[in-house]
Amino acid sequence: MDKPITVLLYEDNRDLREGISFLLQATPGIVLAAACPHVNNLKADLAAYTPDVVLTDIGMPGMTGLEALPIIKATNPNIQVLMLTVFDDDERIFQAIRGGASGYLLKNTPPAEIIQAVFDVYRGGSPMTSSVARKVLQHFQQPAKVSSSEQLLSAREQDILKGLMKGYSYKLIADELHISIDTVRTHIRNVYEKLQVNSKTEAILKAMKDGFLG
Amino acid sequence: MDKPITVLLYEDNRDLREGISFLLQATPGIVLAAACPHVNNLKADLAAYTPDVVLTDIGMPGMTGLEALPIIKATNPNIQVLMLTVFDDDERIFQAIRGGASGYLLKNTPPAEIIQAVFDVYRGGSPMTSSVARKVLQHFQQPAKVSSSEQLLSAREQDILKGLMKGYSYKLIADELHISIDTVRTHIRNVYEKLQVNSKTEAILKAMKDGFLG
DNA sequence: CACCAAACCGCATTATCATGCGATTGTAGA
DNA sequence: TCTACAATCGCATGATAATGCGGTTTGGTG
CATH class of the missing domain: 3.40.50.2300 (Response regulator)
Known part of the structure; x- marks a missing residue:
């Protein structure tokens, strides 16, 4: 054979x-x-x-x-x-x-x-x-998301975060979601606080690592 | 037992x-x-x-x-x-x-x-x-990296890129590699050109997607 | 109803990044 | 040797991003 x-x-x-x-x-x-x-x-x-x-x-x-x-x-x-x-x-x-x-x-x-x-x-x-x-x-499984996490981020905040993860600038995100760039800023500010980070990069890395929830 | x-x-x-x-x-x-x-x-x-x-x-x-x-x-x-x-x-x-x-x-x-x-x-x-x-x-293996790619990035450029992927700022990267922040800038500029991107975020995403080589 | 969170908007300031131009050194190869 | 390129550094400018502070509207809950 x-x-x-x-x-x-x-x-x-x-x-x-x-x-x-x-x-x-x-x-x-x-x-x-x-x-x-x-x-x-x-x-x-x-x-x-x-x-x-x-x-x-x-x-x-x-x-x-x-x-x-x-x-x-x-x-x-x-x-x-x-x-x-x-x-x-x-x-x-x-x-x-x-x-x-x-x-x-x-x-x-x-x-x-x-x-x-x-x-x-x-x-x-x-x-x-x-x-x-x-x-x-x-390495595939969600890193436990042990301590609750629930939906740490609101729906809108997740939209914004997804935009960041696509490499978009604030302006692009604003256009795509039909909101003002200042609103994007506000959401991102809130996301940063919730994720305990202080830059786009950190936010993206954190989001990738433990899938949106911290 | x-x-x-x-x-x-x-x-x-x-x-x-x-x-x-x-x-x-x-x-x-x-x-x-x-x-x-x-x-x-x-x-x-x-x-x-x-x-x-x-x-x-x-x-x-x-x-x-x-x-x-x-x-x-x-x-x-x-x-x-x-x-x-x-x-x-x-x-x-x-x-x-x-x-x-x-x-x-x-x-x-x-x-x-x-x-x-x-x-x-x-x-x-x-x-x-x-x-x-x-x-x-x-799902872990490099997506083929089909068309050659060789080592598109020099060793040093990869160092810098790794820094970016750790979420570091230019300053932090400079400190860690013991070089000046302007040198970091230069390297990043070259990396951007080679990867055909024009922001930290895009570079990181690209690097993650096809493992350093484009 | 009063309160709160989420979503929305604006403005101002400082920090960081992106990019253009220029330059020196060392090493490997045509 | 001349050339090419990696690696290093500097300066300058416009663009983005980070952050502080303030505000309105809406929908749900005690």
């Missing part, structure tokens, strides 16, 4: 590298092109093996997996990169995601799932350890 | 509901409080069963799972909600995430993984079907 998936593995820990290599080789449908302890010959490797999927550690001597990521995606954005690492801090997770990683597994993932993940990324999925996924989801 | 996880299930399809119920009941460490075909008695259910985890379908007669979600989180934000559905469109996925869902499984998920997912959410993870995860990740 399908052609086999060509995988390239980077992992500095020898035992782990050999373990995963063995698994990959033993799996029908997967061809392990190479397994390297470092990513320093990255470009040559990519050219030589033309992998479909790159499975890589983050912490490696020399160039890290995170540094390698943009190079891989620049070489061929169709290559799916799966991070396999012990790090689960926000910083590295988001750096990986922004860099275009298609999956993020922690090293405590059982071998069978790692294999499954290779198939998943190749098919357009993004396998993620569930604790990692949680961190990702949290 | 641990107390069992109390689960509340909502699923209108009878076969599926009974199938999942059977699985949950057969799993040590999980107690199925109830399995309902609709979510219309939601508040009463929550009060009666005080679940740790709610497993819910999205498409149900009467109130949908998506409508129920905010009510659940409002009742007790500690309840972990796991969406189990056939829908994999962006709209519903993000509505669920924004609403505070802790996991999102498609119905083709094998039973064993559903059970595993219940444990995962309870432990603070966010199990997600990998195709759903992909959609989520895509």
